[in-house]
Amino acid sequence: MLTSGSNGPSLSMGADSSGGNNLRSESFTEEKYVDDSLESGCLSIVVLGASGDLAKKKTFPALFNLFRQGFLQANEVHIFGYARTKISDDELRDRIRGYLSQGKGASVEHSDELSKFLQLIKYVSGSYDSGDGFTLLNKEISEHELSKNSQSGTSRRLFYLALPPSVYPSVCKMIRNYCMNQSDLTGWTRIVVEKPFGKDLSSAEELSTQLGELFDEQQIYRIDHYLGKELVQNLLVLRFANRLFLPLWNRDNIDNVQIVFREDFGTEGRGGYFDEYGIIRDIIQNHLMQVLCLVAMEKPVSLKPEHIRDEKVKVLQSVLPISLEEVVLGQYEGYKDDPTVSNNSNTPTFATVVLHIHNERWEGVPFILKAGKALNSRKAEIRVQFKDVPGDIFKCKKQGRNEFVIRLQPSEAMYMKLTVKKPGLEMSTIQSELDLSYAQRYQGVTIPEAYERLILDTIRGDQQHFVRRDELKAAWEIFTPLLHKIDNGELKPLPYKPGSRGPGQADELLERAGYVQTHGYIWIPPTL
Structure with missing residues (x-):
């Protein structure tokens, strides 16, 4: 089913009977969805x-x-x-x-x-x-x-x-x-x-030109399966349908934003392919940047696909050039043991990159994009960390800040980390959470796979969750200078042990960017 549950949220959208860009109807009920499509x-x-x-x-x-x-x-x-x-x-x-x-x-x-x-x-x-x-x-x-x-x-x-x-x-x-x-x-x-749509700006533009000579932009659907994930699709609803977040979602209240992709396995037989592209091309330049756009964009004038994609392009065009001092690359030990990988490969299997968006909403807020293979856990999440409480009378700053976490996979969830009173006679504080875990809240509801949703959108002619040519170009403009330096050997990945957090320098970069680690708190997905 293409719904977040019988009593979950729905989008109110107009209907277009032209057969071109069919917008979703007022309800996400399956019957209406089929009839309209x-x-x-x-x-x-x-x-x-x-x-x-x-x-x-x-x-x-x-x-x-x-x-x-x-x-x-x-x-x-x-x-x-x-x-x-x-x-x-x-x-x-x-x-x-x-x-x-x-x-x-x-x-x-x-x-x-x-x-x-x-x-x-x-x-x-x-x-x-x-x-x-x-x-x-x-x-x-x-x-x-x-x-x-x-x-x-x-x-x-x-x-x-x-x-x-x-x-x-x-x-x-x-x-x-x-x-x-x-x-x-x-x-x-x-x-x-x-994907991948090219390897850098020039190859992506060449590919776009070649396809553009054969088909109109309305006929081309550049698929990024992250845009089909349930929690990614929920971002617009979360941000623009809830009064709670409207006054908080800016540089006055948010200290930093992390968008993280972690895998606990290596290249798993894909060494030859991966060595040609690396973690930035494979994950960060496309998947994580798409998520960044939805986190950072302004409210579109409507839910029409072009209005949403216009706002995403504005975000990408506002990203400042990447500073090499705010990049940490890594390569896990044993990566080059794969016979399909070059013995002198400079390809990163881990990267942390700090981006800055030069606009009124986000000036001064670091966006930390982190992706890696052969790490100590498998997850993808967005972590919005809020600033410290001014005048901290409870002296609980050392426990950690408020954080809003959106777990994209696995165990889809949204939770807010809060400081609360520890139960008992003493006035002491502890970190806890307000938790919306999908498996618990929407029992019996099957969350559709990203590819199901995106293929169905293609049949309907809805391009909202696909990458437009100017969006692709803007994303490549951000990363191409960095990628060329890596390709030319000017930047070297640091070794890290499989099953670790990655290079220690990445945690140091996070600390310099202002991220405050929470100690003594671990979010545990609820069991049914």
Whole structure:
């Protein structure tokens, strides 16, 4: 279900019946959601790179969950896999079956739905840079549209590129030349591309130009799956629908903001890919910067996708150049033992970067972005630390400050760290929390995977949670100078032990940025 619970929050949004940017209706109830999103004309979803890991582990499971929930109707949709591997329809179905059968709520009914879903999948083999395969793909799609008696000009074609960015230009050129829906009514062709969108500003702009010559910006959906996470999507509601936060969310009350991504494992067989990009390109420049935008942006004039994305761009354009004194890089010991990683690799597997936003709301507030692999815990969270209480009559400053924490994953939650009286006869204080833990508050509600939400948004034509070209450019402008210094060997990552917090210098940087560590307090997710 695409709801935060029967008694959880909902967004009030206008409806657009044009079929272009369908805005969500007043309720997040499933029935209304389905009714508003369906358009006439059959839907063809093409997964390019169908035999790869991303398609098997993310794309097909997301499509299956949408099918199970009724968002993809068997009488309207057909799914096509396309890749170079020469396999049959049944062989592709067998390859992905295991990734789908372990899904949420597996049961006899689940097995029944799985069989029906797999029958919707057809496979086409072909090259990514020659017309023969795409001609055959177009023939298969057209036959599907014809079999559904789709009215001319109303059929919809969604191409999901679960592929390396290096082949985007050639694949998009093939789609443009051989597979476009010749729409003259309500039909459309849309392209979903995965990160990384380039390696620096120039390569990202080159890629954007190449795609822009083939498709309009409204047809391109640059997917960043962090924007589909439930707690990330809740940020706008939290900030702009609650009077409590409006007067607090500024430099007068907030001392610093941390946005953290931690993994307790290393590259896990992805060493060759990761060594080409590193933790800043892989996590910080895209995922964490998207979160920063939602934390720091001004209130948009409406919830229309373009109004929201306009405000995100303004934040990025207000970020000051990164100071090298406010960067700590790390590389875990044993990283270069991976045979796919260069013995003299300078690629960071850990980074802490302090950013400053030069505007009226955030002047002087450090935004600390921290990401790393092979650390002592796995989590992603936003940590807003408030300033000290003036005139501290309880002398409790040493215990820690008020913090508002949004746990993005795992154990989704929002909690406020407060100083309260310790129970007992003495007047002593202790740190505690006001806690909204989703597993406890919304029992029985399945939080949708990010890819489910974003694929559904693509079908609806809602680009709110996708990256616009000028947004992408502004983000690369911030990080490209730093990345070039790392690539040129001018900045070296510090070694750290797997299972640690990362380099000790990162904690020193946090302290210099003004972050005050809380001692003796650990948030424990509630047990059911």
